[in-house]
Amino acid sequence: MEEYITANQDNNNNTPNTTSYQTIQSANNLAASTLPTQNSTNQSPLQAQDPEVYNLIKQEEQRQQHKLSMIASENFFSKAVREATGSVLSNKYSEGNTGKRYYEGNEFIDQIELLTIARAKEAFNLPDDWSANVQTLSGSTANLSVYLALLNIGDFIMGMYLPDGGHLSHGWSYTPKQPADPKKTVYYGGKNKVNISSKIFNTISYKVDPVTKQFDYDEVERIATLQKPKLLITGGTAYPRNIDYKRMKQIATKVGAYYLADVAHEAGLVAAGAVPSPVGIADVVTMTTHKTLRSGRSAIILAHKDIIKKINKAVLPGLLGGPFNHAIAGVAVGLKEVNTPQFKEYAQQVVKNAQHLANELITKYQFNVVSGGTDKHLVLIDLTNKNVPGRFFSKALDHAGIVSNYNTIPGDLKPPLNPSGLRIGTPWITTRGMKEEQITQIASWMDQVLKICQEDRYQGIKFKDFKIEIKQNIEIQRIAKEVKQLCLQFPLDI
Numbered sequence: 405m406e407e408y409i410t411a412n413q414d415n416n417n418n419t420p421n422t423t424s425y426q427t428i429q430s431a432n433n434l435a436a437s438t439l440p441t442q443n444s445t446n447q448s449p450l451q452a453q454d455p456e457v458y459n460l461i462k463q464e465e466q467r468q469q470h471k472l473s474m475i476a477s478e479n480f481f482s483k484a485v486r487e488a489t490g491s492v493l494s495n496k497y498s499e500g501n502t503g504k505r506y507y508e509g510n511e512f513i514d515q516i517e518l519l520t521i522a523r524a525k526e527a528f529n530l531p532d533d534w535s536a537n538v539q540t541l542s543g544s545t546a547n548l549s550v551y552l553a554l555l556n557i558g559d560f561i562m563g564m565y566l567p568d569g570g571h572l573s574h575g576w577s578y579t580p581k582q583p584a585d586p587k588k589t590v591y592y593g594g595k596n597k598v599n600i601s602s603k604i605f606n607t608i609s610y611k612v613d614p615v616t617k618q619f620d621y622d623e624v625e626r627i628a629t630l631q632k633p634k635l636l637i638t639g640g641t642a643y644p645r646n647i648d649y650k651r652m653k654q655i656a657t658k659v660g661a662y663y664l665a666d667v668a669h670e671a672g673l674v675a676a677g678a679v680p681s682p683v684g685i686a687d688v689v690t691m692t693t694h695k696t697l698r699s700g701r702s703a704i705i706l707a708h709k710d711i712i713k714k715i716n717k718a719v720l721p722g723l724l725g726g727p728f729n730h731a732i733a734g735v736a737v738g739l740k741e742v743n744t745p746q747f748k749e750y751a752q753q754v755v756k757n758a759q760h761l762a763n764e765l766i767t768k769y770q771f772n773v774v775s776g777g778t779d780k781h782l783v784l785i786d787l788t789n790k791n792v793p794g795r796f797f798s799k800a801l802d803h804a805g806i807v808s809n810y811n812t813i814p815g816d817l818k819p820p821l822n823p824s825g826l827r828i829g830t831p832w833i834t835t836r837g838m839k840e841e842q843i844t845q846i847a848s849w850m851d852q853v854l855k856i857c858q859e860d861r862y863q864g865i866k867f868k869d870f871k872i873e874i875k876q877n878i879e880i881q882r883i884a885k886e887v888k889q890l891c892l893q894f895p896l897d898i
């Protein structure tokens with residue numbers, strides 16, 4: 405820590421170097437742009453100064469307005485959240501923790517961070533002896549902070565197998581063109597250590613039950629007992645079922661491991677009580693704030709105060725140069741929304757919408773929904789019975805105005821860039837106010853798009869040709885128009 409302080413003080417003594425900034429400004433003939441922009445055409449400062457970026461943002465606004473965003477990890481933030489995240493708070497450095505910063509001028513930043521922590525405590529009903537770190541920038545850095553705080557290099561960590569719905573940051577590695585044996589319930593990783601978590605730790609992954617596609621807790625216990633990891637992890641990106649946190653904690657305790665519950669996807673549902681909470685059960689809970697929690701793009705770590713103290717040190721000086729104060733303020737504003745009865749209703753509706761989507765797809769259109777349904781905000785579809793690869797279906801859906809993502813399914817023998825499944829979720833469209841009636845229509849469009857993909861003309865076609873031809877398909881264009889009409893009935897407050 406001493407070295408860290410010295411290095412920063414040296415930097416502070418340097419005279420600010422403005423030359424390169426001024427040169428760029430001059431080269432672009434934008435010398436006046438640091439002053440408030442004045443123009444006679446009512447253009448915004450961005451529009452006047454940088455029409456290229458302005459126009460791209462406007463096009464993205466239109467895309468969001470006119471399409472159904474159904475990527476399970478995305479949501480649409482309120483204007484208040486966006487105002488906070490776009491504020492002057494991003495101009496400020498605030499290394500350290502509240503009341504103990506390395507830079508001056510943090511009296512308001514401290515208050516914002518304290519408010520965010522207080523609202524996180526309320527949102528997640530934290531026990532008195534738990535606290536929060538709200539400084540990590542993303543889910544991956546939140547998890548890395550936990551590892552840095554609790555583990556030594558080379559320790560064993562055990563998370564869920566990525567193609568079954570886990571996450572890269574839970575220790576992913578693989579060997580190209582060598583899919584794991586689908587009959588085995590454990591994966592020891594491969595030679596490509598593609599994530600830092602597998603580069604610096606020994607990793608092992610547990611899989612879901614090959615038949616039910618759900619956790620087999622006895623098997624997780626058997627593997628953990630054999631391997632004795634130092635950290636057991638649950639959570640991920642495509643597991644549609646609730647997790648028995650108590651059972652996982654029992655397993656972790658039995659083998660002497662910490663238990664980390666990563667609830668990035670379902671954080672908003674947890675806060676609203678729409679799904680069970682691991683708070684007070686797991687040793688540490690991590691989450692991103694921009695998915696179901698709808699609070700801008702950031703991350704939160706919750707744990708007993710003793711662990712949070714270690715995590716604070718892992719965050720700084722361990723990992724970060726400086727917190728994103730604008731993002732933290734966005735989280736504060738979002739959490740104020742979360743702590744309302746309206747958000748509880750919202751979260752319940754997110755789940756109802758996802759369950760209705762799963763039911764419609766299964767009963768009316770014979771889709772194979774992984775695990776037979778969902779407890780949460782996402783539906784994972786196994787497309788093998790439809791003979792349409794996930795990548796083709798998601799591209800066709802996108803042209804039809806329904807934005808989702810292709811995804812591996814449990815036991816998938818196909819690679820992540822051309823997998824057998826599709827993941828689709830309801831957080832964003834529920835924010836727009838859509839309910840079961842609209843979901844019924846969306847399921848019908850999905851089936852129509854699927855049937856178009858199954859037409860003879862698209863069989864055996866290369867993906868690069870498919871994506872051009874499907875865009876020109878008149879029926880796909882007709883669905884896109886209908887989707888746009890629906891979207892206009894549920895406008896986004898942009």
Ligand code: DSN
Nearest residue numbers: 476477543571640641
């Ligand atoms: N990219 C996120 C998701 O879509 O689930 C996870 O990091």
